[in-house]
Amino acid sequence: MQTYNRFPVTVIKGKGSYVWDDADNVYLDFTSGIATCNLGHVPDTVKEAVSNQLEQLWHCSNLYHIPSQETLANLLTANSCFDQVFFCNSGAEANEAAIKLIRSYNTTNKNIVTFEKSFHGRTMGTASATGQEKIQKGFEPLLSGFAHLAYNDYESLTFLANNPPAAVMLELVQGEGGVIPAEQAWINELVRICREKGILIAIDEVQTGLGRTGSLFAYEDYGFEPDILTTAKGLGSGFPIGAMLAKSNVAKAFGPGSHASTFGGNPLATTAGVATMKQLTSPSLLENVNRQSDILFSKLTELKEAYPQIKTIRGKGLLVGIELTDGAGEIVKEAINQKLLILTAGANVLRILPPLTVTTTELDKFIDKLQQVLEAVYGSYSK
Ligand SMILES: Cc1ncc(COP(=O)(O)O)c(C=O)c1O
Structure with missing residues (x-):
C-alpha cells in the first residue's frame, strides 16, 4: 500500500x-536505516553468527527454552539496571508491552502521561501514546488514558504532581519529533516527582538506545534508573527485534499468559542481537x-x-x-x-x-x- x-x-x-x-x-x-544499522551495514560478526544459526534452527516457540534468547536477556540485564526482558519484533511492539505491563502493575490507576512531539509507534496503543496529531488523525477512537504534556516544561511537572498517573513514558532525546534532548534539570525534577508519588518511569530508547547517544542507554547520562525501558531498532543490526526491559518488582506483574509474541525472541533475531550486543558493549x-x-x-x-x-x-x-x-x-x-x-x-x-x-x-x-x-x-x- x-x-x-x-x-x-x-x-x-x-x-x-x-x-x-x-x-x-x-x-x-x-540514516543507518533510521538508527537501526548502528554497526554499519552487514557487520561481519553479526553476519557470521546469523549464517551459523541459519544452519541450526530458524524458529522455535517460546514454549521451549531458546539459548540465544537467554544469552541476549543476560547481556541486556548485565549491561543495564534492569532484571527481566520481554522480547518482541519492533519498537511499537515493545512500547505496547510496556503499556500493558504498566497497566497490569497498577490495578487501580491506568493513566499514562506522555509528551508533545513524542513518537512511540503506529499501533493503536502506541499511536495513542504518541504526542503528535498527524500520527493519530483519522484513527479515532484512540486508546483512552493518555495525557500529552509539554516536553521540557515545568507546568507539565506541576500537572504530573497534582494528577499522578500510573506511569510517565518518554524519550530522552525526542527523535522523530525533531531531535530534542530533554533538559537535565527538568528530568531531575520529573524523576523526583515520580519517586515521591510512586509513578513508574518508562523510557522509550527505541531510537536513542544501544550506543546511539554515546552510552549504551541514554538514561545512564541522566543519572537515574527507570523502571521500564524499551529498545528495538539497533538491537539486531537490521534483523527485526524489540525488547521491553523492567526492574523485577515491576516485571512480576506479568505472569504466564499475560503477554506473548510468536516471533518474539526468535533464535535468528536473538542470535543477531547477541552478536550486536557483544560489539556494542566493547x-x-x-x-x-x-x-x-x-x-x-x-x-x-x-x-x-x-x-x-x-x-x-x-x-x-x-x-x-x-x-x-x-x-x-x-x-x-x-x-x-x-x-x-x-x-x-x-x-x-x-x-x-x-x-x-x-x-x-x-x-x-x-x-x-x-x-x-x-x-x-x-x-x-x-x-
Ligand atoms: C522513539 C521511538 N519509539 C518507537 C518507535 C517505533 O518503532 P518501530 O517502527 O520499530 O515500531 C520509533 C520509530 O522510529 C521511535 O523512534
Whole structure:
C-alpha cells in the first residue's frame, strides 16, 4: 500500500557506512536505516553468527527454552539496571508491552502521561501514546488514558504532581519529533516527582538506545534508573527485534499468559542481537561514538557560521539534528543527487544518523557533501 513517500533510489547492497543502488551508484548512508544499522551495514560478526544459526534452527516457540534468547536477556540485564526482558519484533511492539505491563502493575490507576512531539509507534496503543496529531488523525477512537504534556516544561511537572498517573513514558532525546534532548534539570525534577508519588518511569530508547547517544542507554547520562525501558531498532543490526526491559518488582506483574509474541525472541533475531550486543558493549565502540560526535558537532558548528539558514545544531552522540529556517525536504532530495542519504525530523530539522562505527574520513566526506548540498539549495554565503 502507498504508506511511504519513497525517494527514487533502489538500494540493493550495503557495507559499513555505504549503500549501493541498482545502477551501482554508491551513497554515504547517514540514516543507518533510521538508527537501526548502528554497526554499519552487514557487520561481519553479526553476519557470521546469523549464517551459523541459519544452519541450526530458524524458529522455535517460546514454549521451549531458546539459548540465544537467554544469552541476549543476560547481556541486556548485565549491561543495564534492569532484571527481566520481554522480547518482541519492533519498537511499537515493545512500547505496547510496556503499556500493558504498566497497566497490569497498577490495578487501580491506568493513566499514562506522555509528551508533545513524542513518537512511540503506529499501533493503536502506541499511536495513542504518541504526542503528535498527524500520527493519530483519522484513527479515532484512540486508546483512552493518555495525557500529552509539554516536553521540557515545568507546568507539565506541576500537572504530573497534582494528577499522578500510573506511569510517565518518554524519550530522552525526542527523535522523530525533531531531535530534542530533554533538559537535565527538568528530568531531575520529573524523576523526583515520580519517586515521591510512586509513578513508574518508562523510557522509550527505541531510537536513542544501544550506543546511539554515546552510552549504551541514554538514561545512564541522566543519572537515574527507570523502571521500564524499551529498545528495538539497533538491537539486531537490521534483523527485526524489540525488547521491553523492567526492574523485577515491576516485571512480576506479568505472569504466564499475560503477554506473548510468536516471533518474539526468535533464535535468528536473538542470535543477531547477541552478536550486536557483544560489539556494542566493547569500550572502543562507545569511545568512537563520543570522539566522532565531538568532531561532527564542531564541524557542523563551523558550517553554521557560513549559513544563516542553520538555526541550531542539537542532539547527543550520533543522533544529531540541524534545525533550519526552511528547505529541509529540498536538502534531503538534493543530498541524494550528491550521493548522500540523510533524514528529516519534525519541522525543518535535518536528522543525521551515521553508523556508530563511522570514521573521521567519512565525517569529512559528509561535511563536503553537505556543503555542496547547502550551496545548491541556498546559494553561497561568505563569512
Ligand atoms: C522513539 C521511538 N519509539 C518507537 C518507535 C517505533 O518503532 P518501530 O517502527 O520499530 O515500531 C520509533 C520509530 O522510529 C521511535 O523512534
